[in-house]
Amino acid sequence: MTKAAKGRRFLREESKDGIVNKKQKDHTYRGVLQEIKLQSIENSRGAPICQYVFVIRQKWRLNIFIFKGVLEHDLRQFFSPGDRVTHYKGFPIPVKRGSIGPLTVCMDCGQLVKSSAHSCPYCGCVIHLEG
Numbered sequence: 001m002t003k004a005a006k007g008r009r010f011l012r013e014e015s016k017d018g019i020v021n022k023k024q025k026d027h028t029y030r031g032v033l034q035e036i037k038l039q040s041i042e043n044s045r046g047a048p049i050c051q052y053v054f055v056i057r058q059k060w061r062l063n064i065f066i067f068k069g070v071l072e073h074d075l076r077q078f079f080s081p082g083d084r085v086t087h088y089k090g091f092p093i094p095v096k097r098g099s100i101g102p103l104t105v106c107m108d109c110g111q112l113v114k115s116s117a118h119s120c121p122y123c124g125c126v127i128h129l130e131g
Contacts, residue, residue, distance in 0.1 A: 036053070
């Protein structure tokens with residue numbers, strides 16, 4: 001396999017709460033949220049789960065990340081198209097940059113947590129704040 005072919009491989013990572021499915025190499029970068037879609041799908045047992053599709057524009061390309069999981073709230077109320085975000089390698093949910101409100105979204109499990117918290121009470125992930 002050539003170097004170019006290795007660079008074009010599809011990357012798929014699974015975690016206990018969601019699936020990160022990407023068509024590009026995963027890396028940490030800043031961009032602008034172009035679109036966020038919500039779809040209701042069924043898991044293997046037939047239970048309904050949410051699937052969020054994040055489309056993030058970097059300077060020269062569009063990156064698509066998919067989060068699947070059960071959430072108590074709608075992430076479309078927290079994110080809106082045009083928001084400046086930072087995507088961290090290995091996580092499906094970006095972190096909003098700019099003004100910090102009283103709540104933020106955990107980038108691992110997708111739950112709303114207080115901005116003053118240092119770690120997520122649901123999954124234990126470190127909370128990243130971009131000011």
